[in-house]
Amino acid sequence: MRSTSPPEAFPAHTPAASQIFTTVLSHGPLTRSEIAGRTRLSAAAVTKAVRPLIEAGYLLEDVAEDGRQPALGRPANPVRVDGGRALFIGIKMTGDELIAVLTDLCCRIRVARHVSLTSRAPRSVLASTAALVQELLTEADGFGVRVQGIGIAVSGDVDRSAGVVRYSPFLEWRDVPLAELAGMTTGLPVTVDNDVRALTVAEQWFGAGVGLSDFALVTVGAGIGCGLVVHGQVVAGAHGVAGEIGHVAIDPAGPLCDCGNRGCVEAIASDSAIVAQVREVTGVRVADAAAALDLAHDGDPGAREVYARAGEAIGRGIATVANLLGPERVIISGEGLAAYDLFAEQIRDAFGAAAFGSAAMCDVQTRPLPFEEWARGAAATAIQSFITSEAH
């Protein structure tokens, strides 16, 4: 099978060449002079870096406007990435299932699969992962294009550079060298990252963060997460913790959080917090977040009040991020957006009231997040590693 042969090296051997390719990937098609302008590299450096990328098929030169075939290297012709040139696999691991996608080089999903986990033991999860990867490699054969790498996203404390899951509460893992283990079972380069940071990479390279040097992605759902891009780079934290907007404590009289503090944003606005509060306020034994949402959508005033308080907590958390970092944009996403109509106004009002001065000028957007987007985020980290040659 072609797709299981060893991956090829990406023909960009300098940081400048990686930067040029990334620029075309996020902003293309671009002419060479536009690339030079955006990267602040010389026209000669751009021309030199672009040639082997065209020769290897990663960049395509567009046909000139008069319809003639392009003269190779003619500076006025725009170049763009050939998304079909390489495939990647992205996997999101939760405590219950694996969600996997096969994407092209432009991070467009070609195939999506998921499988339930029968056990959370690393050995068992790795066996399920290997089987799922094999399935996707077979699919990849149909495209006649090689899979160049795998990205795996896990919630919790993940050391991407070491390839190690330091602590994942949902998987109940501590210090699992996941990149190395998954690399051995699949034979492909593996990048492991925290799930929210992986999603942030996808937004930075392919989504609402393109072209922004400073933005935040806030995910609302089972947890309340936050990915931060500052000065053009994803913030990882000196000790592995960053973006913990869920544990910004906004009310010392608020509900107790799993972390031991009171009034964390997550203790007020996560799915499980909302379920617990709806049960307490309404007396209805709602089974899960979907049932709580139904009750609120049916007009139950107690349930609606719980969502309103959740929105206020999220808005105050976002204002804290804006007051400290002053991002250009905050993107709110996550499964919790299913309830957005119930708390959009409270998010907006609380953010507006708590944002300090011109921090309120920050552009707050929402983006739907189908669950396979988490796996797509993982694929984005694999694409990033492939281009910058940093996978395990």
Added chain:
Amino acid sequence: MRSTSPPEAFPAHTPAASQIFTTVLSHGPLTRSEIAGRTRLSAAAVTKAVRPLIEAGYLLEDVAEDGRQPALGRPANPVRVDGGRALFIGIKMTGDELIAVLTDLCCRIRVARHVSLTSRAPRSVLASTAALVQELLTEADGFGVRVQGIGIAVSGDVDRSAGVVRYSPFLEWRDVPLAELAGMTTGLPVTVDNDVRALTVAEQWFGAGVGLSDFALVTVGAGIGCGLVVHGQVVAGAHGVAGEIGHVAIDPAGPLCDCGNRGCVEAIASDSAIVAQVREVTGVRVADAAAALDLAHDGDPGAREVYARAGEAIGRGIATVANLLGPERVIISGEGLAAYDLFAEQIRDAFGAAAFGSAAMCDVQTRPLPFEEWARGAAATAIQSFITSEAH
């Protein structure tokens, strides 16, 4: 007068040369190969950049260990910055006075002066500034070295790249093009920056932030400020607001803040907040922060309780910074440290309780801050502009 002749250009004409000089300034003495290692530049590039800096007297080559005169360019000889090669003026503007320092190129204070302001009108403040600068230029003549630039630090919303004070509540200024105006009256290049960010530059280049890519400086006193360095650069905020730890709202039932919200860190822990709370709790009409501090130091339990609450608020604000950004170090400084014995324990405890997971591993330090340090911070921005050629 030599010092009022036009400033000379710094002989580092490329970003790499600026980076090399900055590296020696913060970490020197260093050998050329140590410089190459730290900057990830080639040995040839370092040798090429170092030569004109030695020739112009900005770098000195140390005598070899055997006591012989150094052979110029011998790679094993360490080089260091000659601090006495250039002088800079740093000015901190408050609503009441100007504090100014004359520093050398290594940001060591040579002379300090201050003058009271009779009016806050820009014209009047500029006249006082020009007179103070003239005094310091006369002092500089005594050193026989030229003053190469002026840094001015102002609290509030300052756009450094435009050289404009957008809004300064203490000075009651809006949109004052201070860099241009002060440049005209003094004939020297002027850098204008927010006071906390200026102090952060001083810590990054010459203080407790040297060698750290991610740290925070928290200033406690009339206000509660925070300078952030992320990925090696000071965070300025897309809309001019960043580091507003003073307006992190930690208690919706807390005291009303000037910003309109309740329970901001500044509404609990700033000098004026402490004075107001001590008056309320003790019934004693303390005149100012010093009187409140005396009362607490005399053992008044109500006053001590106010300081304890202030410490808790500061600790929770610092934990919020740590949870979002995961800095390697947080440096607490400011005039408010005079009360540090009254709230050190509460800062530590509240930080430890509210920091999430390994974010608690962040190194929290204190640094005394004599008031002229604010002016030294301004001088640091002038040194930075001189080296990177970005002053107005």
